[in-house]
Amino acid sequence: MTSNSEQLAVQERVALPTETMTIMMGPVHPAMHGTVRVVVTVDGERIVHADVQVGYLHRGFEKECESVTWGQVFPYTDRLNYVSPILNNVGYAMAVEKLLDLEVPERAEYIRVISGELSRIGDHLTCIAAIAMEMGAFSIFLYCVRARDIVYDRLEELTGARVTHAFCRVGGVKDDIPEGWLEKVRGGFDEITGVIDDIDGLLTKNRIFLDRTQGVGVVSMADAISSGFTGPVGRASGIDYDVRKDHAYGVYDRLDFDVPVMDAGDTFCRYYVRMEEVRQSLRIIDQAIDQIEPGPVKAEGAHRVVLPTKNETYNTIEGMIRHFKLVVDGIQVPEGEAYTYVEGGNGELGFYCVSDGSGVPVKVRCRPPCFIVTGQLGNMLVGHTLADVVPIFGSLNMIGGECDR
Amino acid sequence: MGIELYGVDSLQKILGWARKYSMFKQPFVTACCGMEYMSTMGPRYDLSRFGCEFVQFTPRHTDLLFVVGTISERQAPVLRRIYDQMADPKFVVAFGVCASSGGFYQNYAVVPGIDQIIPVDVYIPGCPPRPEQVIDGIVRLQEIIQAGETHSQRELRQLAEAKG
Amino acid sequence: MSPEDKKPAVEETDQADPNKVRLTINDQDVVVDKGTNLIEAARSIGVEIPHFCYHPGLEIVAVCRQCLVEVKGMPKLVPGCQTIAGDGMEVFTASEKATDAQRQQLEFTLLNHPIDCPICDQVGECELQRLYFDYDCQPARHDLAREPQKKRVPIGPRVVMDEERCILCWRCIRVCDEVAGVHDLDLKERGHATFVSTAPGRSLDNDYSLCTVDQCPVGALTEKAFRFDTRAYRLSSVDSICPGCATGCHIELHTYGGTIRRTKPRFCEEVNRWWMCDDGRYIFADYATDRADSARVDGKDVTLEDGLAAAAEALDGVTGEELIVLVSARLSTETMYAVKQLVGQLEGAQIFGTGRPNWEGDEVLKSADRNPNSAGLALVFGEDLGSPEDLEQRLSSGTVEVALCLDEKTTNPDTLADVKNVISLVHRFAGIGKTSRVVLPMAAWCEIDGSFVNAGGQVGRFHPAVDAPGDALPGWVLVDRLADAAGKGLDLGGTAREIYAAASDDLGAQVLPADRFGPTIPAVLLRFANSRG
């Protein structure tokens, strides 16, 4: 198989008069993750126009949030980017804590970092698995899923759920980490790095893979900035922007890690940046495990925010009343607005919350990174061949729940 | 006479046995449940152990429709069209509460259960269900198929009886 | 909104007025009438002083000690309920001393309180919960065993007592003494063993016993009929008028899931203040069963159109002396006015006012007349209203062919036994509704928008709380449809408000003041309203 650019060159030379044809890709298409439809107009093999239609997974996230109390929003945030739910939890929790001017205990921050980075690893592994599988490398998919199951096991031991955790709370996290969990997390490193190395060996130097990804779907840095690209996709285009570094939240300022940045801006870079980030995440977790100190995991003294412990609730009338008030009337968040942003699996994951002082949010807006990235998919496809749609789209890691909300 | 009955009976048995262990399935993956679906297909919870390995992405070649995840009102016509294109006898599994009942998305955008659009044979609870639950659901489906009690099998039987 | 908040706040005037005193509360200037206590003075500028035992409608006892505030120059904290605002007083309700006192008092009140919230009917409107969360919200500092006391004491036929939950604010005792005028309840024992109880052999069975439940700030006194029925914070409340008697108490109907769950009094200075009688609380239950949900002709259910057609056919060509119209005093003023219009079209038909028979009332709230709108009936029809005696002799004359009855309680069925055609507009298939030839379903008071005129001549407006069953329609709509079917067009307004306006033009604004129909108030979720004190 000749490289994409050579193909184009050939087609340039023999300029036959052709008429365009419209092809539907998706919403049900092995490469469309079931939630996107691309109406491509092809002239022969080359795409002259592509109309990307999202919204097949619109679940009314914001409307639901506006009908429940502040604390009940967490399960909905889980299902935004369901590949890395904890990162969404953290983003939303930080927004409400900002509105409340609430300090989160250090241990809770570390737990958020560790579980969040685990989520990120799962996210990137899933993305790589999808790219590879859609390009025919099914074994990579199996490797990634095997590694991801380790991540899921750890998160399950911590939160009780494999995928949708709802683990964070306003003012901390739900529970402290179980006995001996940190060692288990470390124990999983070898297998994950092993899988990453295997993939490196199988894909990164694979002629077929390189031909299909290098120079495909190039986004220049200027375009990427103007299009609001962030996260791996943006960094693949040379935008040196990582919220964890540039606006360090939580305890990220105490952790030492690199932000992989490449400048070709093509599909391969987007793939490779993710590979590199998995390694960086492992570094972060390693340091966090060293630094974490015992302590409380919920904001202390914030009795009007944090639910009382089970013991208090069942054995003292004070705890019972607080529990009732917090569950029935919700946390009384002072009037105001706040925008917080964390480094999600796909980039800057922002939450813009507006409160009118009651227990029910006026507005919970999620700034979905992959919605913004997918917005430029149409432009990226033009000029490529039909076969290139699959790797380009796969490398954007469009997550339906986050894109359509 | 008895022999005939016996023959028919055993033929049904053999057909059911053949069907339940050779399901071509189309995953209609839309949402979060897809993650667990991947795990289920993955090396640890190896779904191929249950004769449900082969994944087909064209409905015309499949007899098992896996509806994995939330079905929005916008997606509903697509799902129905996929179902119509499948060949009889066809089986449907609602994977997760969103597909079964809409889950906790009881709002303007989400179909409250795909069984408002297509008949469902097995509902797998969970948000998302654990792979073990999925395997359990598959085994249940195989039992139903063996018994010939899936929606489409019943329909076919009724048609045959109507013909006489 | 708590009924107390609806009390008109004292307005500012110049301090030269001798009946006014000027003081400062939390460094804000306040001018109030002489004799106002600090709680009311603070409320007039929107400052809340937490309290349990104080109630504007009851004698002040200052037993809960929750409303302690700091007054400059006084050595100790003073109870805000008992301290009368004096000129130049400087009051601090949120100073450190006052806050500490409030917190410690709440902690003390909760010392023996059982952990009942999950099974308590007061949750959601519990004053103790609200004050604890707003003014204390500190975890418990002790693990003392709670003093066990009796639960589920059947203190009266309609009320259940839970002695553990009681915070001894005496409100129930004062309600019995001052509202019902019977000393049913009193305190027994001393110290931590104190509890509220009836005298031996007596029970809390006065006609206003459920007012004690309304006024109980916690879940100590609960209504037997409402126990474990619905969570209070799930209820939504609709303003209405009690149809029980001619007093026309202002009430709230609390609905959940499309059905009425309970009745609570609504503050109205000139009619019932904070109170209502027990009989009025369960009237909604009468309209829950055996409702007329479709038209009936000769005992068979038919569509509303057929029913109207049959009624029109029966009315066709009937002369005035062959037709009598029986109007019950339980109907809304609007329906009566519509009937008046209809009768104007039927030449010379005679109208008889009827209704439920009297009972024996009392001098508190219960009036002897059990019909909510007798005054309205008299207003609308005036002198051409026949009395029951006229009705008897009219029937004995034997010329009556057709009787048009509004409401099943108009008269005893067998008095109309020898009338050929009886057309009745009824709420329930009972009374006349069983026997008459044509039955048309009418929506009840709790399902329509309208107004009553009570014995005092005050117009009270009620709102629809639930949907009418089946084909049932508001009375005035039915009358309008009937007139259309009979080929007699009435020029009625499209809404109850318009009809009321027309009636007040017709009958005079001094008897039916246009503004008394009031604004339309949508149902409010109790969850978002404050708990009632």
Added chain:
Amino acid sequence: MSKAALEPVKKKFASEVISEHAQHGDETLVMKKAKIQAICEFCRDDPAVAMDMLSDLTAVDYLMQGRETRFEVVYHLYSTTRRHRLRIKLPVGEDGAEVASVTGVWKSANWMEREVWDMYGITFEGHPDLRRILLYEEFVGHPLRKDYPIAKRQPLTRREDPVEGIWEQKHILTGPSAGAHFRGSYDIE
């Protein structure tokens, strides 16, 4: 977010500023909607502000809060060079709810403006193609308006697709969840 970004904009468009606040450290400018395009271009091009990225664009419906202008369009700007942020809010009335599109300034505005139109019915003048994006063309109304009931469904029974042609939905009801309504069981309107 930072003062450095706020001050130049305030100086340049002093007449446009309605109010400003820095709640929780988020520098915010509430401005008149007339010159939003010029404001955004200035924010992008001015070296001191250099807001080269439109981080987020959304709207809020203040119906329940009883403001005189019902909606508010909210822009979150970010500068990848100076690493600072700025929030610009435009009060928009219910009648004539239209704002000038900033798709010419930032590419990313394209889909976000489509989404705001889809969810709130706020039109953006000069937008290349202002179609529904998350919902389907047949949908009536704008769901994120506070007066749109949350459970009001609009099932697609008939669909005209440019490519797939006309399609009729056979609505069948089987199984336990036929018309299941969990929220119906308690009063959240």
